[in-house]
Amino acid sequence: MANDGLKLDKTEEEKNREQEDDNHVSSQQKTEQAKGEESEQEEGEPDEKSLPSQAAAVHERIRADGKKELERDGFALLWSAIAAGITMSSSMVAKGLLQAHLPDSDVGFLVDSFGYTLGFILVILARQQLFTENTVTAVLPVMSSPTLNNFGILMRLWGVVLLGNVIGSGLAATTFTFMPMFDSETHHAFLSIGHKVMENSPWEMFSKGVIAGWLIATMVWVIPSADQAKVWIILLITYVVAIGDFTHIIVGATEITYLVLNSDTSWTSALFRFGIPVLLGNIIGGTFIFALISHAQIRNDMHIQQKKPGKHGLRHKE
Secondary structure, three states: OHHHHHHHHHHHHHHHHHHHHHHHHHHHHHHHHHHHHHHHHHHOOOOHHHOOOHHHHHHHHHHHHHHHHHOOOHHHHHHHHHHHHHHHHHHHHHHHHHHHOOOOOHHHHHHHHHHHHHHHHHHHHOOOOOHHHHOOOOHHHHHHOOOHHHHHHHHHHHHHHHHHHHHHHHHHHHHHHHOOOOOHHHHHHHHHHHHHHHOOOHHHHHHHHHHHHHHHHHHHHHHHHOHHHHHHHHHHHHHHHHHOOOOOHHHHHHHHHHHHHOOOOOHHHHHHHHHHHHHHHHHHHHHHHHHHHHHHHHHHHHHHHHHOEOOOOOEOOO
16 A cells, blocks of 8 residues: 555655646747747837837838748749839720720720729739839838948849839730730720820920929838728829829830830930830839838937937947
């Protein structure tokens, strides 16, 4: 009986030891999990509670996205940009198809302008690389750390994405020209869209490009907070671009290339009358007006927060 008592005591001791071991392992796992969550938070979205304003939270989300884009492989960026250029041609297709089947009136113009929004909706939801998005997204990380190396990385991204977008737009325009996809009414509608763009002088191209760049940058800024209304935000802002006849370098690249391939304008006119002025306008509207002002606002917020006293009345290091 005594031996049985000893065996029972040993069994209880073994159980207690096993339970202590389990608790120790569980504690280690929780610690590791907590560290993992902290690490994920550092790499992912910022802790919005620690930021001075909702605008700062939006800024940090876009900056984090931009940092990821700047670190992507060049070939991956190029293929995504080519896909975006092809996808953006759907704006011309949708607008042309609607225009071909609607009366030539103010109401017809307001309706067919909805077709212009299609390319933007598809590209942004598909997360493809669009140049005018990167005038904000990729710029914010560089503004946060303005070094020559970072500026070089930004120029690389811009160059690759712009090249890919133009290649994709050119491929789409070539396909629409030389393959029997559309009837004569739609073909004339495509030409009409391009001719309307080319009616602008280079200065008008530039000026309208500034507004388009600013509006697209505003859209990029608003989208992170839009949640389920994302499509409506894209639709609304790009519809304004359409009815305002504002110039966009990638949508216009398809429209003007279509004109050139149909011998309705020259490559020289396409480049110097449309391409360069619109590109500069989009960059200035998106980067130098919107992104710089937005970054200056957030930088000032962060600077004020750093000067606020901490828990012990001490100021944070600047």
